Amino acid sequence: MTSATAPTVHPAQTALQRLSRARGAPSAHNPDVKHSFTYWPGRARGLQAGFTLIELMVGVAIMAVLLMVGVPSFQSAVASNRLTSSTNDVVSALALARTEAIRRGTRVTVCKSTNATACVTSGNWSQGWIIFIDTTRSTANATVDTGEVILTSQAATTGNIVMVGSTGVPNFVSFAADGQAKLMNGTSQAGTLRVCSTAPALSDARRARDIAITASGRVTTTTPASVAATCPAA
Numbered sequence: 001m002t003s004a005t006a007p008t009v010h011p012a013q014t015a016l017q018r019l020s021r022a023r024g025a026p027s028a029h030n031p032d033v034k035h036s037f038t039y040w041p042g043r044a045r046g047l048q049a050g051f052t053l054i055e056l057m058v059g060v061a062i063m064a065v066l067l068m069v070g071v072p073s074f075q076s077a078v079a080s081n082r083l084t085s086s087t088n089d090v091v092s093a094l095a096l097a098r099t100e101a102i103r104r105g106t107r108v109t110v111c112k113s114t115n116a117t118a119c120v121t122s123g124n125w126s127q128g129w130i131i132f133i134d135t136t137r138s139t140a141n142a143t144v145d146t147g148e149v150i151l152t153s154q155a156a157t158t159g160n161i162v163m164v165g166s167t168g169v170p171n172f173v174s175f176a177a178d179g180q181a182k183l184m185n186g187t188s189q190a191g192t193l194r195v196c197s198t199a200p201a202l203s204d205a206r207r208a209r210d211i212a213i214t215a216s217g218r219v220t221t222t223t224p225a226s227v228a229a230t231c232p233a234a
Contacts, residue, residue, distance in 0.1 A: 079199035080206065082159040087195045087209040087221060090125070090163065093154060094173060094211070094219050097131050100151060101175035107182070108151070109134035111142040111172035116153035118144055121171045125163035125193060128156045134174060137184040142172035160199045162231040166192045169213060179217040188215035194224075196231035210234050 051059075093110055101108035111119035113130040119142045120127075130153045136145040144150065157163065165171070168191030176182045181189040196208040208227035212220050224234070 075199070075201035079160065079197050079201045082161060082199075083195065083197045083202070083207070083209065086157050086159075086161045086163070087211065089154060089157075090193055090195060090211055091219060091221060093129065093131060093152075094213065096152070097173070098175045098179050098217050098219075100131070100133075101177055102179050104133065105177045107134040107137065107174060107176055108132070109142045109172055109174040113153065114156075116155075117150065119172065125165055126157040126161055129154050137174075140184055142174060142184065160197050162196045162198060164194050164196070164231065164233040166194070166234045169193055173213055175217055181213050181215055181217050189213070190215045192234040194227075194231070194234045196227060198229050198231055200229070204228060207231070 097108045097110045108131065110129055110131050112121070112123065112125055112127060114120055114123070114127050116128065116130055119130070121141050130144070130150050132144050132148050132150040134142060135148055138145075168189055170191075173191075173193075174182050174184065174189065183189045191213055193211040193213070194208055195211065199207070204226045206223070207229065208224050208231065210222050210224050212222070214220075
């Protein structure tokens with residue numbers, strides 16, 4: 001009688017069968033347990049994980065779209081925040097000067113300054129300013145005379161911010177003891193300080209704020225309808 005030849009079993013399959021039985025795979029002693037392992041020839045060394053070229057290209061395309069949408073919005077938000085912050089700085093300075101003039105019962109002036117010690121008549125307001133007690137007013141423009149005290153100062157602005165004054169407030173804003181805005185000769189003063197951003201991320205309808213100073217000393221802020229990126233005076 002010819003004996004039957006035993007089927008050839010792949011070594012990896014034998015190893016997987018042993019592992020399956022160790023984890024509860026079906027056997028003569030445990031026929032109710034479902035088989036949880038499947039043998040795949042050629043994958044005995046483990047599954048390989050990774051991305052196909054198509055998947056990488058799709059991922060890069062999605063990232064490019066997100067950058068195109070997100071970066072301009074982020075730049076616009078940053079420019080808008082800088083504009084708002086600079087506007088608030090000017091409004092706060094004017095409010096402080098007026099409050100101090102009323103509280104001290106004397107003239108207090110805000111003027112452009114490049115060095116935090118003296119007033120200047122060149123350049124614009126974005127180069128900085130000082131607030132000082134202005135007891136002596138012998139010239140048409142504000143000056144810090146001997147003995148006059150500087151209350152506070154503001155450094156030059158950054159981030160594409162331009163500040164320009166209209167006729168009436170090109171170089172200084174001065175408040176009398178009654179809170180009214182006055183020129184050096186005592187006549188009423190009024191005008192508009194424009195705070196503007198040259199950032200291309202902002203549209204012309206959003207790039208500027210106008211701070212109006214009335215003769216009574218009242219300060220109001222408005223958003224002009226359209227201002228060019230050159231940021232002209234109001």
